Amino acid sequence: MAKSIDFAEINRFESDLESCMKCGFCTFWCPVYQEERVESCVARGKNMMIRALIAGELEYTKEYTERLNTCTLCMACTTNCPAQVQIPRVIVAARADKVRAKGVSFPYNIIYRWLLPRRALFGHVIRCASWFQGIFLPKTKGTIRHLSLFLSALGKGRHIPQIAPRFLRQMVPVVNKPSAGIDTVMRTGYFSGCMTDFVFPELGEKVIDFLTKNGVEVVVPKEQGCCGAPVFLGSGDFETGRKLADTNAKTFEDFDYVVTDCATCSSALKDYVKLLANTPQRKQAYAKFADKIKDITELLVDVLKLPALAYIASSEVQGRKVTWHDPCHLSHYMGVTKQPRQILKSIPNIEYVEMPNADRCCGMAGTFSIRFYDLSKKITEKKLASIDATGADIVVTGCPGCKIQLIDSTVQHGKPVKVMHIMELLE
Amino acid sequence: MWKIAGKRGVLISKEDLVTYSYDATTTWTHMPDVVVLPTTTEQVSQILKLANENQIPVTPRGAGTNLSGGSIPLKGGIVLCTTKMNRILEINKGNLVATVEPGVVLQDFNLALAKEDLFYPPDPQSFLSCTMGGTVAENASGPYCLKYGVTKQYVLGLEVVLANGYVMKIGGVTVKNRTGYELVMLFTGSEGTLGVITKITVRLLPMPPASKSMMAIFDDMAVGGEAVSNILANGLIPAKVEFVDNFAIRRIEEMMPMGLPVEANALLLLQTDGSSAAVEAETQQIISILKKNGAIDVKVAKDEVEAAMYWRMRTAGFAAVFSAAHTVMAEDVTVPRDKLAEFIRKLGEISERTGFFIQFLGHAGDGNLHPSIFTDIRDKEQFAKAQDAMAEVFRAAMALGGVLSGEHGIGLEKRRFLKEAMDPVAIELMKKIKGILDPNHILNPGKIWEE
Numbered sequence: 045m046a047k048s049i050d051f052a053e054i055n056r057f058e059s060d061l062e063s064c065m066k067c068g069f070c071t072f073w074c075p076v077y078q079e080e081r082v083e084s085c086v087a088r089g090k091n092m093m094i095r096a097l098i099a100g101e102l103e104y105t106k107e108y109t110e111r112l113n114t115c116t117l118c119m120a121c122t123t124n125c126p127a128q129v130q131i132p133r134v135i136v137a138a139r140a141d142k143v144r145a146k147g148v149s150f151p152y153n154i155i156y157r158w159l160l161p162r163r164a165l166f167g168h169v170i171r172c173a174s175w176f177q178g179i180f181l182p183k184t185k186g187t188i189r190h191l192s193l194f195l196s197a198l199g200k201g202r203h204i205p206q207i208a209p210r211f212l213r214q215m216v217p218v219v220n221k222p223s224a225g226i227d228t229v230m231r232t233g234y235f236s237g238c239m240t241d242f243v244f245p246e247l248g249e250k251v252i253d254f255l256t257k258n259g260v261e262v263v264v265p266k267e268q269g270c271c272g273a274p275v276f277l278g279s280g281d282f283e284t285g286r287k288l289a290d291t292n293a294k295t296f297e298d299f300d301y302v303v304t305d306c307a308t309c310s311s312a313l314k315d316y317v318k319l320l321a322n323t324p325q326r327k328q329a330y331a332k333f334a335d336k337i338k339d340i341t342e343l344l345v346d347v348l349k350l351p352a353l354a355y356i357a358s359s360e361v362q363g364r365k366v367t368w369h370d371p372c373h374l375s376h377y378m379g380v381t382k383q384p385r386q387i388l389k390s391i392p393n394i395e396y397v398e399m400p401n402a403d404r405c406c407g408m409a410g411t412f413s414i415r416f417y418d419l420s421k422k423i424t425e426k427k428l429a430s431i432d433a434t435g436a437d438i439v440v441t442g443c444p445g446c447k448i449q450l451i452d453s454t455v456q457h458g459k460p461v462k463v464m465h466i467m468e469l470l471e
Numbered sequence: 472m473w474k475i476a477g478k479r480g481v482l483i484s485k486e487d488l489v490t491y492s493y494d495a496t497t498t499w500t501h502m503p504d505v506v507v508l509p510t511t512t513e514q515v516s517q518i519l520k521l522a523n524e525n526q527i528p529v530t531p532r533g534a535g536t537n538l539s540g541g542s543i544p545l546k547g548g549i550v551l552c553t554t555k556m557n558r559i560l561e562i563n564k565g566n567l568v569a570t571v572e573p574g575v576v577l578q579d580f581n582l583a584l585a586k587e588d589l590f591y592p593p594d595p596q597s598f599l600s601c602t603m604g605g606t607v608a609e610n611a612s613g614p615y616c617l618k619y620g621v622t623k624q625y626v627l628g629l630e631v632v633l634a635n636g637y638v639m640k641i642g643g644v645t646v647k648n649r650t651g652y653e654l655v656m657l658f659t660g661s662e663g664t665l666g667v668i669t670k671i672t673v674r675l676l677p678m679p680p681a682s683k684s685m686m687a688i689f690d691d692m693a694v695g696g697e698a699v700s701n702i703l704a705n706g707l708i709p710a711k712v713e714f715v716d717n718f719a720i721r722r723i724e725e726m727m728p729m730g731l732p733v734e735a736n737a738l739l740l741l742q743t744d745g746s747s748a749a750v751e752a753e754t755q756q757i758i759s760i761l762k763k764n765g766a767i768d769v770k771v772a773k774d775e776v777e778a779a780m781y782w783r784m785r786t787a788g789f790a791a792v793f794s795a796a797h798t799v800m801a802e803d804v805t806v807p808r809d810k811l812a813e814f815i816r817k818l819g820e821i822s823e824r825t826g827f828f829i830q831f832l833g834h835a836g837d838g839n840l841h842p843s844i845f846t847d848i849r850d851k852e853q854f855a856k857a858q859d860a861m862a863e864v865f866r867a868a869m870a871l872g873g874v875l876s877g878e879h880g881i882g883l884e885k886r887r888f889l890k891e892a893m894d895p896v897a898i899e900l901m902k903k904i905k906g907i908l909d910p911n912h913i914l915n916p917g918k919i920w921e922e
Binding site for chain 2: 062063065066067068069070071072081082083084089092093096101102105107108111125126127128
């Protein structure tokens, strides 16, 4: 394969590629290596594979792609790397170079290139899927069912919540002002990720309700689209990623803050500048956009600086024992670990216990869990053991992705543990 | 091969082979032809039998964190990787021993021991990733070895698969054992050239109940070296005494800001451990010796968090040095501890004469420094000069009664110096032993001595 291959995206991370000194510390933190114990799974091995690709010793083969994809992008390797090498971002860049050379594979090309950028249409497709889901697939426990079509890829026997009967965008107005009698202290944009919009709309309502009660005017622009995580992170389709990024950055141009309740979305939005900024204009726009992004717990604790009194347990969780699972996108990507714990410790009438290895990946990792379902399940089992060790009634997290994985695994293993987003705990 | 180790235990794709072509050195790589990941001793035995009959080279490998080129499959053939043999078979608190498979990661082992208030001291700084099999094959050591001794002082028994596939058990589970030659010692530090270790029995210690960490600042590295000798001469053996030079201090602070004294010429990190009364008394004595011997300032970590920061800095030292240049020659010459200051001054002279900056950090307490020279293997002329400069470092250490390698092993990295470092009859003896145990020379060929 001597013809000139372009590694433009990887080359932007050349210093990361070069500064790995092969110490192998990443093996200890890598959720995939901990299961497989094979070198191609871990950051050091992937780094050396990418170097070999650039040197012309490897080609774009099926094996190369599969090994490059065997990564949850949890970023624990980077957090614990003595040289802070960002291998997950290099892996994403390598996926992008491959997509530019070889295209996106089916069915991701249809879903990502055509469907995801058309938010309203995407909603209709999801809606159709939910009808079929209701007709053809048996109900399992409570509100949990098997899904079809788009989410059936995630399904494969998974127990995951059904598509909501009404989407968030149909339930809430664009502008949500604080209730009468409450002073408006600030105005923020709200980015509702696909999971919140289509699967957990009541979470979105709760976020808006909590913020407006605390004097925040919340605007939910209809123009916003998918954050692009499955597109540019999962599949390396930077071209479509940039379309989504441009739309989202433009949609929230006039806001000082953009709040989300999905860790994956917020870190993906912040990562536009690191991964997708291929022109000076984009670099400027994406950097400005990145600064505005706040996880809901960051907004409450660091920006609004709400007093402990503001956090009241909903009647459902009063007297329960809770523990916190750090979503990778929140902890390893954004460094948000103290804020959710501060909130949980402030809530009276619940008992907070710290989970051992709280920051270890739950195995969801979006597209990863579709491609490597069995591996994903094995990783989750370690997380379940950690949850068990706490004796908690409720495991709390900050990402609907983790929430789906944890609901699926707790139900499958018959654990009496409830999985909740941190905002759902609050009155 | 598939019949022996199953489809998932045999890797043949080029992508996989690339990932078993390196270790943690920056100078050596070579592709294997196949990688096998056995899960049982029986599989190891069958693989070796097959390889021996067909005269295929076999390079045993753990996590590939070694710094000698030792796990590089220099002649291709099979990489026999033990990472999937990772069960802790027994922790016996009553007898203070444990038996493990070779792929158990050192940190996982110590975490399991900690639950029982037990402790396995040899602590190569790759402890997060290195395997027990690798630490025995390399006779590894680290900071704790000043007080507690190196790996060979802990290995009581081994199960070894010989080149012809025979599974041999040597040693036992007792601390005292005077049955025949010390064959356990023959395999400890054999760098994978005599057999494949498949079970390891080590002795354990109770976890010391208390510890204290200190950081001493010096404006002259050699003075720091003298201070170390004086601590020992006063009858004190701290658990660890580590050196960090100005270059590493700056690099570490740059990589992970933690408020280090970046102006300091050198730092000594020290730890005492034992009963709390003993720790308190020893710490005070050490502080006063350090101050009398030229320390500008001595800080005592106020709590575990601060102590952990000191030692995280030491662990980061590896990255600080290895990420500094394209090719880093990091060696592990060791000198008698009373010659430490003299050796440090010699390093200064060599640096001046050759024009190469010589960075070092390491285990000051046991005279084991890690002098590093930064170069670029792609620049042939400069690389050759760097090799010459490093040769001078070796010779200076040996002239002071030191050794070529304190803890990394010879591997590929230091083969060319072996003749200068060992009695020729001793080298012949090693070759004869190798010939008896591995007549076809299939096990890790090309290592330790030049052919």
